[in-house]
Structure formats: C-alpha cells, structure tokens
Amino acid sequence: MLRGRLNVLHWPLRVKLAVLFVLAVFVPVTLVAVPFASQRREVLLRDQAEAQLETLGPFGIAQAERTFQALGNQTEQMISPLTRFQGLNPDLAETIIRSGTAEGPVMQLMLDRASLVRVRLMAIDNTPIIDAHRQNDGNIEFNYYDETYTAPTRAEQLIAEGRVSEETMLTNIYPGLSGDPVIDVVLPFQTDDDTTISDEDPGYAVFTYDLLLTAQDEVIPDVYRTLLDIPKTDQPHHICLLNDRGQLLSPTEDFDVWSDMSASPGFGAAQRGETGISEYTSMMLNADVMSYHAAVDFTNGPRITFLIETPTDYIEEQAFEEGLFTLAIVSSGVIVLGLAATMLGASIVTRPLNRLTFAARQIVAGQFDVELAEMNRRDEIGQLNNALSQMIGQLLHAVSELEAQVDERTRNLELTLEIGRAVTSIRDLDQLLETVVNLIRDQFDTIYHAQIFLVDARTRQAQLRASTGVVGRQLLQHGHYLEVGSQSVIGSVTAAGHAVIALDTSHNPIHKRNEFLPDTRAEMALPLRTGNRIIGALDLQSTRPDAFSQHDVDLFQGMADQLTIAIENATLFAESTARLHEIEHLNRSLTQTAWHQVEQGREQRTLNASVGLAETAVTWSPLQLEAIQKRAIAEHIEDNIVTFAVPVMLRDQVLGAVEWQVPLDRYSQNTRQTALELTSRLALTAENIRLFEQSRRVAQREALVNQISNKLTVSTDVNQILQIAVRELGLALQSSETVIKLQESTFPTENDSIQLDE
Numbered sequence: 001m002l003r004g005r006l007n008v009l010h011w012p013l014r015v016k017l018a019v020l021f022v023l024a025v026f027v028p029v030t031l032v033a034v035p036f037a038s039q040r041r042e043v044l045l046r047d048q049a050e051a052q053l054e055t056l057g058p059f060g061i062a063q064a065e066r067t068f069q070a071l072g073n074q075t076e077q078m079i080s081p082l083t084r085f086q087g088l089n090p091d092l093a094e095t096i097i098r099s100g101t102a103e104g105p106v107m108q109l110m111l112d113r114a115s116l117v118r119v120r121l122m123a124i125d126n127t128p129i130i131d132a133h134r135q136n137d138g139n140i141e142f143n144y145y146d147e148t149y150t151a152p153t154r155a156e157q158l159i160a161e162g163r164v165s166e167e168t169m170l171t172n173i174y175p176g177l178s179g180d181p182v183i184d185v186v187l188p189f190q191t192d193d194d195t196t197i198s199d200e201d202p203g204y205a206v207f208t209y210d211l212l213l214t215a216q217d218e219v220i221p222d223v224y225r226t227l228l229d230i231p232k233t234d235q236p237h238h239i240c241l242l243n244d245r246g247q248l249l250s251p252t253e254d255f256d257v258w259s260d261m262s263a264s265p266g267f268g269a270a271q272r273g274e275t276g277i278s279e280y281t282s283m284m285l286n287a288d289v290m291s292y293h294a295a296v297d298f299t300n301g302p303r304i305t306f307l308i309e310t311p312t313d314y315i316e317e318q319a320f321e322e323g324l325f326t327l328a329i330v331s332s333g334v335i336v337l338g339l340a341a342t343m344l345g346a347s348i349v350t351r352p353l354n355r356l357t358f359a360a361r362q363i364v365a366g367q368f369d370v371e372l373a374e375m376n377r378r379d380e381i382g383q384l385n386n387a388l389s390q391m392i393g394q395l396l397h398a399v400s401e402l403e404a405q406v407d408e409r410t411r412n413l414e415l416t417l418e419i420g421r422a423v424t425s426i427r428d429l430d431q432l433l434e435t436v437v438n439l440i441r442d443q444f445d446t447i448y449h450a451q452i453f454l455v456d457a458r459t460r461q462a463q464l465r466a467s468t469g470v471v472g473r474q475l476l477q478h479g480h481y482l483e484v485g486s487q488s489v490i491g492s493v494t495a496a497g498h499a500v501i502a503l504d505t506s507h508n509p510i511h512k513r514n515e516f517l518p519d520t521r522a523e524m525a526l527p528l529r530t531g532n533r534i535i536g537a538l539d540l541q542s543t544r545p546d547a548f549s550q551h552d553v554d555l556f557q558g559m560a561d562q563l564t565i566a567i568e569n570a571t572l573f574a575e576s577t578a579r580l581h582e583i584e585h586l587n588r589s590l591t592q593t594a595w596h597q598v599e600q601g602r603e604q605r606t607l608n609a610s611v612g613l614a615e616t617a618v619t620w621s622p623l624q625l626e627a628i629q630k631r632a633i634a635e636h637i638e639d640n641i642v643t644f645a646v647p648v649m650l651r652d653q654v655l656g657a658v659e660w661q662v663p664l665d666r667y668s669q670n671t672r673q674t675a676l677e678l679t680s681r682l683a684l685t686a687e688n689i690r691l692f693e694q695s696r697r698v699a700q701r702e703a704l705v706n707q708i709s710n711k712l713t714v715s716t717d718v719n720q721i722l723q724i725a726v727r728e729l730g731l732a733l734q735s736s737e738t739v740i741k742l743q744e745s746t747f748p749t750e751n752d753s754i755q756l757d758e
Helices: 002-006 013-078 080-085 090-099 103-112 154-160 211-216 223-228 265-271 312-346 350-364 380-425 429-443 469-477 489-496 550-601 622-630 669-712 718-733
Strands: 116-123 128-134 140-144 181-188 202-210 238-242 276-282 287-297 303-311 449-456 461-467 481-483 500-502 522-530 533-542 634-638 641-650 653-663 737-741 753-757
Touching (some): 013 202, 103 116, 202 211, 265 276, 303 312, 380 429, 380 550, 429 449, 429 550, 449 469, 461 469, 461 533, 489 500, 622 653
Antiparallel strands (some): 181 202, 449 533, 461 481, 641 653
C-alpha cells in the first residue's frame, strides 16, 4: 500500500506538476535571489550611511562655527555697559571699587543671563581689576584689585601669550569652578582715539559661560543644543564632541562630561589631521561603527574634535531583513505560481470538456445566454469552444448591448438627479461630502471606495475630507493627505486640473499604494474646479483593472462640477453664519461694556422708578432678581394679585427688570406679551439715551480741547504758553495744583519745571 503511494506514476497530475515546479524554480531562485538581495542591500546602506556622514559632518562644523560666532556677538553686545571703566589705573580703580559703581552693570548682566557664571575686567598686564563669579547658592561674589588674588583660566593664557588682538576671542572649553564645561569669551577694550593704554589700564573683559546652563538662558544661545542638533535621517547617528585632550565635552546617558575618550580611533585619526570616514569599534556605543571624524580649529575660537558615529549592526540588520523579505516574496510567488500551474495542468482537458457539454445542453434547451470563455488553443477542444461561442455570441450581442446601454444611462441619470437633489439641499459641508461619497459607492457596482480631497491653499496639501466605510473613518482619523503635485493620482489631478486614471495600479507608477486600501486595482480622480482654481478632487477606486472608460470620465466629471458648486455654496454659507455669530457676539460684548461703564460713572449704581407705591424701592426685589437670573418672566400670585417681573434685555444682555402688580382676573397671555414689548422698547430707549449722553460728553471734551488750543496759539513766548496751559488745565480739571515739567538731563534743576498752585 505504501509502495503504491510512493510511486510517482500514481500521483495526481496536479501533485506531479507542483513537485516539478518546486524543484525546477523555487530552489534555484531561492539560492540566488536571497543572498544577492541581502548583499546588495548592505552595500547600498553602507554607501548611503557614508554619504550621510559626509554631509552631516561639514554641516555640524558649519553650525558650530555659527554658534560660536553668535556667542561672541551676544557677548559683544554686553560690553557697552562696561566701557566706562576703560582707561582705569589701579589708584582710580580703588576709588571706583569703594564707590560700588561697577557692581551694578556687572551684576545686572549676570542676573539676566543664567549661563554667565563669571565676569572679569583685566588690565593689559593680566592683572584682575574686577572679578565677579556666581557661587553654588546663586549669589554673586565680587573680588577687586588684589595682586595676591589669582584664579587663572584659559583666558589668562591667551592674554599672556599675546594672542588676543582687537577681535573677540573664544578659548577652548575647560572645566569650570563647579566642574561643568565652560568657555571664556575675551573682548579687548577699544579707545575712541589714538591715546595709548598703559599696562595698568583695563585692556580686556572676560566672560565665562557654563555650557550646561545655556539651555536655561533666554539671551545666550543654547550651545549644546545647536552643536548636537543635526538633521534626522533614516539611520541612527551619535555625535561625540571632544577637546584636544580627548575628553568628552558632550555628556550622554552612559558617559559623564570629561570622560577620557582619547583611545578612540576616530579621535586619533582626527588628531593626525585626517578628516573623513573610517570604521572602528566605538568606546561610547561599544559597537562597530562607521564614523566621520575631524579636528576643527575655529576662527578666534576653540579647537573641537567632531565624531559622528553610525552603528554598522543597523546596516547588517537591515540587510538581513531585506533577505528575509526577499525570501518571503519569492516563497509567496512560487506558491501562487505552483498552485496556478497545478490547477492549469489538472484542468487542461477535463474541465473544458465538462463546460462545453453543459453549454451544449443549455443551447438544446433554448437558453442562448450561455457564456463561454474563448480559448486560444488549436486542438479540437479549442475549435469546438470557439464555434459554440461565436454561435451564441452573435445572437445575444445586439440585444445585450442595447439593454446594457439603456439600463446604464437610465441609472446614471437617476443617480445624477439624486446627487443633484442632495447637494442643493445640504448646507453643512461635512454632511454634504459624506452624503455624496456614500451615494456614489452604493449606486455604482464597479466602485468599492470613494473619497473627496480638498486643497488647503496655505499648505498646498490635498486633505481627505470624506471617505466611505470603516477604512474611510480610519483614514480621516489619521489625517490622511497628499501633497499637490506629488507622485500620486490625487497629487497629479490637483496640480494638472484634469482627470487622471490609473487603469491598472500594479503597473501604473502614478498610483500611490495605500495600505488601508490594498484591493485597489483601478483608480480615477476628477478635479473639483471653480474657474481656474482647483479646490479638490473626487477619487474613485475599483477592485477590477480597467474599470473606468471615457464615458465614466464624462459622467463623473459632471457630478464633480455639481459638487464643486455645492461646496462653494456650503463654504459661503458657513462663512456667513460664522460672521453673523461673530457680529452678534461683538454687539453683546460692546453693549455689556458700555453699560458697565455707565454704571461705574454714576454715583447711584441702580436706577429706580415706581408708580402706585408709597416710595421707590432702592434694592432689587426677589422677583426682579429671579427674572434677571432666569432671563425670563418671573411671577408670584397672592390674594388674587399677580406680581410679575420682566427682564429688560438688550442684545441678549440683561440691563435690569420691571415689576408689575395686576389683579388676577386681568392677568393673561396678552398682558405678558404687552409687558415684554414694553420692556423691549424701554431697553432701546435707554440705549439711545446712553448713546446720546456719550456723544454729548465727547462733544464737550472736544470743545474744551479746542478752546484751550486756541488760547495757546495766541502767544509765541514759551513761558507764557506754559502759564496759560497750566491755568486752563487746572480750571478744566478743577485741580488745586497743576505742574508741567520740561526735563533735559538726568538730574532736574530749578529751571526745568513751571508750577502753578491754585
């Protein structure tokens, strides 16, 4: 029994074909394609990584140059408050020190800049005259001229070596008093003439910045962030900044600042003057890397070694994944092709004969609508199949074509009318777009997904605004959009302004595959245009290749034109509604503000009047308060007397309330309506009175100003003009004392003001 199953001759034909296909195709293709794809991917990734490093390295160096220049420029702007101290000799410096006039500008500079931890004024002979440094508790300590006081830094070394010229100099980065990396900016004092500065004169100002604190400084640029901020790429990069001793200047999660990295091969190559790309094992990443290394001496600035490292294991991992992906693709293709070959071989004789027999029996029974697939084969089966197909095809062709055309045109006309009714009756834009795409998808069998994009004129993006089904909701939640002019159907139609069709998405490069719509085999997009402006696109997708024809283009373009008009109308309606609401809100705000000002300007904050009472109430009644709070009529019935209060409303703002008392038998809906109309008229009358009073006050103020101006123009003497001005202003403002001061200098004199007491 087992030997019979192992006999190849007893296997089914489809099994034989499948085994033969695997041995002849799958094994050779797998052995060749997978290693080739993996190796090709690795070479490509290495070339890409090297190109990125060669670009990022000079970019980082140029960015560092700009950062140090910005730091120097910011420091040069701070030197102006200290220029008054240039030319000081030690004796005069002691006088200034005792008076404390130097502490103010220096302390203000350090308080305004969190990263400025030390400021020194130095004589040309390198003697410190003023030394202010920030302590750990944040206080600023001042040390003055003292030959015994020494705290040398890199700045003193530059000055002692005579390397400081008339330009601003930046020292190398070194450990500060707190251990943080700091940098000195040395600025020479410049005299306004050709006078000679003696050795005791302060020749330099030295500003020391803590680089770890520049991120907290609102004035000084964040040095670390700009030095380490390089463009993001698809491959990981790690930046390492070292000084000329190989100490780490840029701390990481695993390494502190000043960590010794001098053993790094990249640092050694940079110190030897080699600038470029090399591969080695990184001390920071503890992995093999491809690195860009360069030692840079910045103009009037520090010397820094740049290392930009990319792990090579990332490249190998990507290459391995490419090999797996290729294997998966090859396996899937072989399986599909193997099944197809098996089914084809098994059915090459039996299935065609069965189909032909069944078709012949239907024809004998009088059913001529039998569909036979045309066979491109020259044997007897093919000839028989073609003869039967031609016989029944000629009979049904004319009738079926006529019926199809009539049905299609009738259906298209009904759908066009339905969409026309929908777009003319809906004013909400989102509801309009959703209704249209759902109607198109539900009514057309060839369309399984429809969506509408609208172009954002500001960003030049075609943003998805309506899409059918669950997939459509997911795309809308993701904020799906395509760039105008991008390599896609939507990008092309929004840029060109005419219909774009991808009849077979598997071979058309203009189609951009969407992972949410994997079944799309044909796509057509039509522009939504108004005049010469493209406002969006109508996108239709089908699961069948070649699903759209020129007739479909004409039909759906008409729908798109109708939709464009409806979109414009809905947009205008929404804008008009929004402006109307905005005007109403502004009117309410202006009314509320104006009446609030009226109440603030009156001594009596509540206006009262009454008829039929012994005296006028000076406070709100409970019923009036209830009407004001409810913004509606409040009423109370007691002893056949109805007391009701009506709020006085103006532009949806409550100005007050009116209270009536009427007999119960005379209280009706007509009474309430009359009270509402009276309070409405009362509100309008009060508003007119307020506007009249406001206009009268403005006119009085203008008249007073004109009167005083006329009196001032009579005289040409300044003192007389000032006397007239203070007298008229005092009378107009009812002030007991009026003063006009004219000040020319920092310290006032007795001639700087004229005063009139009344």
